[in-house]
Amino acid sequence: MANTETQSILVVGGGISGLTTAIEAAEAGYDTYLIEKNPYLGGRVAQLHNYFPKLCPPFCGLEINFRRIRANPRIRFFTMAEVESIAGEEGNFDVTIRLNPRYVNEKCTCCGKCAEACTMEIENAFNYGMDKRKAAYLPHDMAVPARYVLDPALVKSADAQKVKEACPYDAIDLAMETKTMNLKVGSIVWATGWKPYDAHKLETYGFGEFPDVITNVMMERLAAWGGPTQGKIIRPSDGLPPKTVAFVQCAGSRDQNHLPYCSGICCLASMKEATYVREQIPDAKIYIFFIDIRATDRLEDFYVKVKKDENLHFFKGKVAKITQDTSGKALVLRVEDTIAESLQEITVDLVVLATGMQPNTSDSPLPIQVPYDDYGFIAAQSAKPGLYAAGTTRTPTGVAEAVQDGTAAALKAIQSIARR
């Protein structure tokens, strides 16, 4: 237990993996810095409506994790922060962190007066661009830290002064600039997570062209009360509840032209989202077009349960093309029915593309040399001495596996310090 006073751990990424690593290490008695590029902690899971297979809200577990942070002064977290450079070696890393301006300081009480005064609206990235939000905003209902953010576009605008003056607590600092911060740490855990594969690249599926072709992550926001429709599942084109919904599995996954690997979670995610639709729209018909249904371990039970629904049709076949019908109101899927060896056309109201997980390291690599696999995942847990990869930076995983891996990474980071 040597050097715990002087040696600390840096965790990069405040999603479920990184959050876990930081908290687990801190609860074992180690000082931990947690760096997150978004203005809030929680990462992708904060954008999910429910987890499979229990259909329970991610915020329940996140709240427990936030309570653990509140109770533990050993964790210091920084949002809107990114790693600029890493130098040094195991036990003695020098890390430069860039802190992007929030334009709101620690005096913010989260009272919401700035948003009231703000008239400028921006695309709501939290809802994957499906709606607009005020340019002075709380990232989401349960955001930690509970502190507003000003969009840079607002700060540059004429509205900025009005918004600043609306704050009763002098919490808005329009002159806030990008800062850098230097940290000395003993070990680093990289957990920058994933992003959904860009559905625009799936040329035959019409994403971006037909408003009623959406992705699985967008469906999560449609089902969530904090989403663009206050939790009502409706067609983006006309606001009507869809009577038929198609889930297109492996949209870009297991495909040499896109993501050659399997993301492991999309089958279950689609089945979960099918239950959202079925709960809200009792007579809705659902098709799930799949290659293999991958419900490993006891998640098989969820597959068995969902399969019992007579309005849900599992269809073994690859969707070749999605077009609009002549009325322009419905979508037509051309499907190779591999079982009947025929080409079928199926008309639906809404299409959900089950896009896979792409590691953020595939286009935002680390500022230091580490090995990657063919797909941009970090190729080893111990990427280099003292630097470890956790969660979906290594392989696509579900939440439980990400937490498992995040916990394991905490131990690795501690060992690096114990070795010194």
Added chain:
Amino acid sequence: MEKKTAVYVCSGCGIGASLNIDPLMSISKEDYSVPVCKSHECLCSREGAAMIKEDISNEGVNTLVIAACSPRVMYDVFNFENCIVDRVNLREQVAWCQKPGEEDTQMMAEDYLRMALAKVEAMELPVPFKPEQEISRDILVVGGGLAGMTAAMEASKAGYGAILVEKEPELGGFQKKVGQIATFPYKDLKDNRIISDLVKAVTSNPKIKVYTGAAVEKTVGGPGIFEISIKQNGSLAEHRCGAIVMAAGWQPYDPGKLDKKLGFGLSPDVITNAMFEEMSFGGNVTRPSDGKPVARVAFLQCAGSRDPKHLPYCSTVCCTTSLKQAVRIKGQNPDSEVYVVYKEMRTPGQAEDLYRKAQESGVLFIRCQDPEVKAEGGRPAVEAADELSGETILLGNLDLVVLATGMVPATAFGPDIGKELLKAADEEKKEEDLDVPLDIIRRSKILNLDYRQGPEMPALRYDFPDSHFICFPYETRRTGIYAAGCVHRPMGIGSTLEDAAGATMKAIQCIELTSRGAAVHPRAGDMSYPEFAMQRCTQCKRCTVECPFGAINEDEKANPLPQPTRCRRCGVCMGACPERIISFKNYSVAMIGSMVKAINVPEEDEEKPRILVLACENDAYAALDMAGIHRMTHNPWVRVIPLRCLGSMNLVWIADSLSKGIDGVLLLGCQHGDDYQCHFIKGSELASIRLSKVSETLNRLALESDRVRFETVSIIDYPKLPGLLDEFAEKLVEIGPNPFKGW
């Protein structure tokens, strides 16, 4: 500690606009004789916090009531060491959810302040529990396979000792018999050096004490102070340890139990995937019947898996294993014909590359839900209706048929102790006993815990001692004992290495927290623990039966023997105790009772009913905050008390509330049942069971049972909360006022 109380009321964030602050001051000063009472327009500001700190150092105040925002925010600002602190949630749960300036709003704020003052009166600072024995920093690892050896190594690398117990004469577990492995990056097969390297590392590591051909005979005590008896060659060794990693592994599903259609036993050339590994270890695969080379091989997936009659779950690794074995046959003889008959090919993540490799190697795949193995002129054959071609294919004259059987955790063997206990209990069952759901605990002889609730880890679905939680895979029902590897859930090599490290991390953390007297997950760091006023105990056993974590043993006279280092501080025992003898320093039946008493109940003719809401502090309470953040107005008659867990709800609070004229009591707890969301496992379920017995109390008071209600609320249900509260309030109006008002 002699308390000197101070009350601080914030008027910022709309509180001042909604409430009249002066009466709050006078309640504190006059009714509660609080010596220091101050208000501030922004208490969380630097000046506000400095004012409080000044009072702590200059005035000697040490008991603080901070009436401002929710305790969920500004926690770092209002964190004062060695002080008793309570937060009155005037912002989210009064000013932001009530009509400003109304009498009802003011009354709510005043009640919350009174409740807080009553609460801090009953609170003490927790004194951490220190066991008499010295805390051990060694970790017991049960199982010397891949997971167990990895756990021992991981512990040693972090500076902790490990005691490794393996039942077989040699270390290595199942993987010892595996010659080639397929793991990340799944581009090709690799020779398995993992086990031999690990055996060398483990046996030469001075921090690891290895027992082979040994078993854990008995485990006594709790985290930090486990006493372990290990039996080896007829003699006993004693060890102390701080935490346990259970890596007891798995057994292949018994092929003798498989459906006859799968042909096991039909020919020596019909084998299982596990037998394939043994056969192929260190050499080429040949026909078991006559040792001749193999040229035609069929693999049958899901043999007994995903089958409600056998193993209903998917063992996750069998597809990858069969692909590996198929590639191996192809490597040994490129001209061989190798078929994989599958239902769904499951190769998640980068394992998809191995599937591609098998296809490129010429392995042929047949998708069929119901293949049949036949004997055709002495040689096995497989008949399979190929879903993709629509034709029935007969693969005749096979040299080898490999059945991909699944994994059964070591915890699945042995009779269920719960049923045994139930039988014994039936004979002496008392009528007032609650029907507490029993865990399945099998006598699998892995840990032999000396616990009142049974000798092993409770088994969850399909006998895996897994956590039920997606967000906390190491949440365990037996504190300080963490499952790792295939006993935890079916997994491959890569995942096992991670899982072993993860479980070791939790074991280390448990030791460190226990050594400080702190609780482990989910109340990590909590220093309070339950104390039993034993002179009033009636030996009713409710605390020992209901504890979800098996933290309380029992002596032969049925006296509870609490084991504080096993305790998770949920308060279920406190809620269960009919004699109210169980208390935490900062959380007790008396404390909540006096908060209830502090609620002002207006006379009947004022037409202001009162509703007590007991809410899970993690979910329902947070949801009420969210409703406030969205400025959703809710019923002004409610008074909310957050509970550590609804399982800590003691029925006396309901009786006290109703007998003082409160019109109704609403419990807001987490979902229970199969997909339970209560992080204390049974807390919300126990609360609802207790509630089902409350009608007796209500009858005695001649009150309607509709006055008490349990509602399941999740943290994201906030949009529904105002309606739910209003609906209950309407029901109470319909029933009419509580006749006990003014008594």
